[in-house]
Amino acid sequence: xxxxxxxxxxxxxxxxxxxxxQANELQSSVLAAPCQSCHGVSGRNSGQMPTIDSxxxxxxxxxxxxxxxxxxxxxxxxxxxxxxxxxxxNSLANHFSQKQN
Amino acid sequence: xxIQINRRKLLKLAAFAPLPLMGLTQINSKTKAKIVIVGGxxxxxxxxxxxxxxxPELLVTLIEKEEQIVTCPFSNTVISGHNDxxxxxxxxxxxxxxxxxxxxxxxxxxxxKTKTIKLHDGSIVPFDRLVLSPGIDFKWGHIEGYNEQxxxxxxxxxxGGSQTILLRKQIEAMDDGGTVLISVPRNPFRCPPGPYExxxxxxxxxxxxxxxxxxxxxxxxxxFSKQKLFTDAWKNxxxxxxxxxxxxxxxxxxxxxxxxxxxxSEFASQRADVINIxxxxxxxxxxxxxxxxxxxxxCEVNQSTFESKIISNIYIxxxxxxxxxxxxxxxxxxxxxxxxxxxxIAEIFDLPQPEPSFINTCYxxxxxxxxxxxxxxxxxxxSGIIKSIKGAGGLSPRDEDLxxxxxxxxxxxxxxxxxxxxxxx
Numbered sequence: 001x002x003x004x005x006x007x008x009x010x011x012x013x014x015x016x017x018x019x020x021x022q023a024n025e026l027q028s029s030v031l032a033a034p035c036q037s038c039h040g041v042s043g044r045n046s047g048q049m050p051t052i053d054s055x056x057x058x059x060x061x062x063x064x065x066x067x068x069x070x071x072x073x074x075x076x077x078x079x080x081x082x083x084x085x086x087x088x089x090n091s092l093a094n095h096f097s098q099k100q101n
Numbered sequence: 102x103x104i105q106i107n108r109r110k111l112l113k114l115a116a117f118a119p120l121p122l123m124g125l126t127q128i129n130s131k132t133k134a135k136i137v138i139v140g141g142x143x144x145x146x147x148x149x150x151x152x153x154x155x156x157p158e159l160l161v162t163l164i165e166k167e168e169q170i171v172t173c174p175f176s177n178t179v180i181s182g183h184n185d186x187x188x189x190x191x192x193x194x195x196x197x198x199x200x201x202x203x204x205x206x207x208x209x210x211x212x213x214k215t216k217t218i219k220l221h222d223g224s225i226v227p228f229d230r231l232v233l234s235p236g237i238d239f240k241w242g243h244i245e246g247y248n249e250q251x252x253x254x255x256x257x258x259x260x261g262g263s264q265t266i267l268l269r270k271q272i273e274a275m276d277d278g279g280t281v282l283i284s285v286p287r288n289p290f291r292c293p294p295g296p297y298e299x300x301x302x303x304x305x306x307x308x309x310x311x312x313x314x315x316x317x318x319x320x321x322x323x324x325f326s327k328q329k330l331f332t333d334a335w336k337n338x339x340x341x342x343x344x345x346x347x348x349x350x351x352x353x354x355x356x357x358x359x360x361x362x363x364x365x366s367e368f369a370s371q372r373a374d375v376i377n378i379x380x381x382x383x384x385x386x387x388x389x390x391x392x393x394x395x396x397x398x399x400c401e402v403n404q405s406t407f408e409s410k411i412i413s414n415i416y417i418x419x420x421x422x423x424x425x426x427x428x429x430x431x432x433x434x435x436x437x438x439x440x441x442x443x444x445x446i447a448e449i450f451d452l453p454q455p456e457p458s459f460i461n462t463c464y465x466x467x468x469x470x471x472x473x474x475x476x477x478x479x480x481x482x483x484s485g486i487i488k489s490i491k492g493a494g495g496l497s498p499r500d501e502d503l504x505x506x507x508x509x510x511x512x513x514x515x516x517x518x519x520x521x522x523x524x525x526x
Contacts, residue, residue: 019452022450023452023453023455026443026455027456029443029455030455030458031458033436033443034435034458034460035460037432037460037462037516037520038512038515038520040519040522041522041523045515045518046519046522047516048511048512049515075474075505075508075509076497079476079493079494080476081493082490082492083460083477084478
């Protein structure tokens with residue numbers, strides 16, 4: 001009985017972690033979703049818009065932070081990134097850098 | 102007690118089908134929920150694809166009355182002759198390949214109690230959750246003499262398809278020196294900068310082929326979207342060709358004399374060779390029929406999930422809804438659809454509701470080499486209203502050079518290509 005209880009607790013904890021991971025991923029997916037309208041599904045496109053699925057996390061994060069602070073100016077990315085916090089930018093960079101093949 | 106709670110939780114967890122997004126799948130009855138989406142435009146197609154992509158075991162059905170979608174975005178480039186109608190026409194093959202059931206049909210009624218939809222051919226479609234993205238309908242008769250029948254002669258061209266072609270043909274047939282008149286309604290209406298982009302692109306055609314012609318905008322407003330960017334460019338590129346007549350000069354547009362080809366307002370009358378009336382809008386007739394508007398023009402929804410405030414398990418997004426400060430645009434509809442799809446997934450899989458985040462990006466072409474944009478980032482505030490984030494977003498700078506305008510024109514075309522690929526490709 002005691003073992004069963006322990007097993008259940010361990011299962012519960014690992015599944016709780018899984019829920020929390022899923023919740024985080026869902027949140028990061030919500031933030032990233034509108035980006036794909038221009039940059040393509042998973043950040044890859046064949047048009048003239050920059051493809052964003054081939055950066056590593058730190059590079060993409062820095063690029064987005066630079067847009068937020070006003071350098072480089074770009075056309076619309078500066079205007080967009082000002083609407084995202086550093087934490088949200090981390091989440092975006094993580095999301096799109098994980099999509100790279 | 103602790104064990105009991107754990108067991109209950111575990112049973113609940115066993116019902117979990119984690120998202121393929123997360124690399125795991127598990128199927129049960131709950132995750133095989135029937136989600137029916139009405140309307141295959143920017144909102145509906147996006148919602149269907151995101152739901153199916155995130156949870157392939159969901160039974161996703163899209164109902165659309167047309168065989169293919171002819172988009173409103175970029176229809177101005179067809180009216181001006183820069184693109185063929187095929188450029189803005191998209192089939193549902195991509196959605197079918199995703200495993201989405203696409204039904205061609207007209208929704209006659211929705212029965213929320215039995216969770217069923219009746220189609221024009223008498224067939225019944227059951228649903229667990231219903232997403233409506235049916236777009237707009239027009240308030241016919243608001244301008245006296247303007248109705249569905251007269252729109253066959255005086256096009257609105259505010260829905261992609263035969264109306265787009267009709268207006269294109271009329272402009273093509275017009276003699277040099279003719280006048281094109283565009284009647285613009287009050288807010289809110291679909292695509293706020295659209296009428297001014299239309300005037301610009303028609304001007305780019307007329308400058309080349311019929312340079313003595315004129316374009317007059319008869320506006321029921323005193324200011325408009327991206328106004329200074331438009332008027333600066335009109336002056337520089339088209340000289341005196343485009344004339345904008347605001348509400349303060351002419352009063353409300355009142356009636357159309359179809360045989361005399363004259364549009365009348367309270368203080369003015371204007372004869373023209375081609376007349377394009379964009380009539381005032383309201384939410385699609387469908388949502389009025391179902392009783393989702395409480396006799397208002399638009400639907401009130403929970404602005405985080407897009408579930409109707411009147412009937413639960415029915416979601417409404419896109420042009421038919423009031424979505425806080427978001428304009429009625431294809432980009433807005435798709436952004437709302439993505440949040441709605443995530444909210445539905447969170448509910449079905451018992452995950453906490455994510456915090457919504459929206460973007461609207463709207464490009465307008467003033468000529469093939471001259472593009473402008475407006476963008477905004479939105480979040481839901483504490484009172485549940487979608488608000489744009491202060492300090493973010495905004496217009497293309499007014500003092501930029503032609504290289505910048507060319508880049509934005511290229512991005513406008515790239516946007517359309519990538520966006521329609523995401524939607525229908």
